[in-house]
Amino acid sequence: MKASLWLLGTVFLLSSAHTLGLRRCLIAMDMRHVGESFQQIKGAIQAQDTFQNVTILSASGTLHSIKPLDVCCVTKNLLAFYMNRVFKDHQELNPQILRKISSIANSFLYMQKVLQQCQEQRLCHCGEEAANATRIVHDNYNQLEVRSAALKSLGELDVFLAWIDRNHQGTPAS
């Protein structure tokens, strides 16, 4: 009885430390600025999405089922997905929309650097569930035509930003 209690306490402390560590990695990030930038181009981007029955990020509740321990890994992987594939595959002709997309990309780049430091400190461990969620997203992206997939992925940024805000709450939006 005492051993089980001691074990549970240890697990609890470790998970708290892990969560606190993850949150500590994104303390300085202002997600509100990114959300405002997306709201300004959301209508234009989503209006071009003709495949409304298909989703990339929210397939089968991918992001909804991510555990706190995998948040850091999943966040890092999705940031890499957007930076390496979505922003590169999207061809935007409207300069105003392109400026907003660039602003969002810069914010994602900063977040990647912060998470990379956490990973170097071995604070961002990637488990199996995190790897699976990342693979699903890539598979959904691969099923569509590149431009449509990129366009749809840009249109689902609001889902991704909401997921980051929920999983990394406690960080001041300064």
Added chain:
Amino acid sequence: MRDAGCRRRARSRRAWSCRWPRCSAWAAGSQGQCCPALHPCGSKQSFSTTSSTGRPSRIRRKAPAMKWSCGGTGAGGGLWRPVSSCSQTPVLSCDLTMVTLDLYDLKGYHARVQAVDRGRRSDWTVTQTRFSIDDVSLTVGSVELEIRDGFVLGKIQPPRPKAAPAGHTYERIFPQFHEYEVSIRKVPARHEFTNKKVNHENFSFPIPGEFGEFCVRVKPAVTSRTNKGVWSEEVCFLLAAKQYFTGTNLTISFALVLLLCGALALRLYLHRRQKLPAVLVFGKPHPFSPVGQLPRPETRDTLHAVDEQAFAKVSPELRNSELHGSTDSGFGSAKPSLQTEEPQFLLPDALPQAGGTLRKGDPPDPESSCSSASTDSGICLQEPRWVPQAGGQEHGGQEDSGIGLAHHSEGRTEDELCGSGGGHVGPLEPEAAEGEDPAAVGFQGYLKQTRGTEEQAVTAGCLEEEASSADASVPQLRMCPDAQEAWPPPAVDKGYLKQDPPEATLAPLGALAGQWNPAAEEWSLLGVTSCGDLGTAEWSFARDPAPLGVAAPGGLLGSFDADLVTLPLISSLHASE
């Protein structure tokens, strides 16, 4: 596919105009849009009425039924779900709250609408954008106000929708960074009275310093999100004047008023008490009053023995008079009526041949001789009655308690006469006395007693003596009526001065006339040579001329102070035999 209500214009196939059955006007719209905008899923969004085939459908004049359905990209996998509550009757808007309760679980929804007319259906019109948690408008459930201790306490209740699933609360969906904008408005003004932001559901602000009705409304916000807030309904409260007039405030105010009235009353009382009674109100000081002047401390009068025999006939009353009370040169009087400040006196008329220095029987003239305000010993000195002569001059009006002797004879000028005032003495030429009856000359000298020599003061009242000579020019010493009966015949006053030889200088009359010259303060009577011999042997009195013990020059005569300011009042003049 066009929405129901849209029709193509007759002239152009691409120009479409939309008319809804309930709209009052036609509105031109480009292909693919109709107006007014529909409101699918609780949010205002413009609808693109482009059909799936891209071809416009024919327009029916009859209003069709609208069929609504919503499809989400969340857990539903993108499937559209029909909204049965909005599909029965033709409506232009539909509430999709109940079908989108999992919106906060990272879901995003589209809405679409289709017009149905019996068997015919239009194309679906889908919202252009997906509405998510970012599109949710934040509201508050209620605002409660309470006025306490000069503050308005407010409490904001988060929204509690009945349809919300378990666990879906405002605080769980938005756990942090709550912010509320509080606006206060004074009725009936529409502009905001004050506006502030608070970070908690409980807030407070001081009571506005005005009376009237105030309304408060609140708009929520989450600082980490871009969600818009909706103003709550106004909650008003009334600030009446009576709220400020509490029992405590009234008690304190009443006490302050009482204290103020008491202080004012006390001040008035003290102010009235400072007023002296009329009895103690002193009269206006005289411009010059040699009698009442302050004693000079630098001179100390020496006391000389006086022959008491000379004062034997003096009335005991006068002998024991309160001479010390006088501020003059020595004469004091307990009877103010006998005192005078006028330099007038009547010499006793003991020897008619003496020149009538004293005149008896003359009624007292209080106005010219005695003054009720005089504080001297009571010797009433009367102005000599000058016979108009060339060079003669009256000395009336001179305020001098001294003795002004004037030899009234023809040809005498003012300089030859002993004037009064300030202690000056009119000179008397010894030559004038030679040709006349010595007794008729009368009192030619000038006598002044020293201050403090109270024993020299002999009178307490006015003396009146008949001048032995009918010559009106001789100053006459007369007695006040009330003291006449008790007043014994004046005895020879040994204290009277004998004049010095002529070589003594005199003080300028001009300087002494009307004012006291300090230079003549130490002027000694002995220096008055022109007044002639003031020896008592030349004086004659009507009554018993008691021998006057004339003191040696160093005695009484020598003690006479040259201070002409404090001229003595002769209480009695006694002719020496």
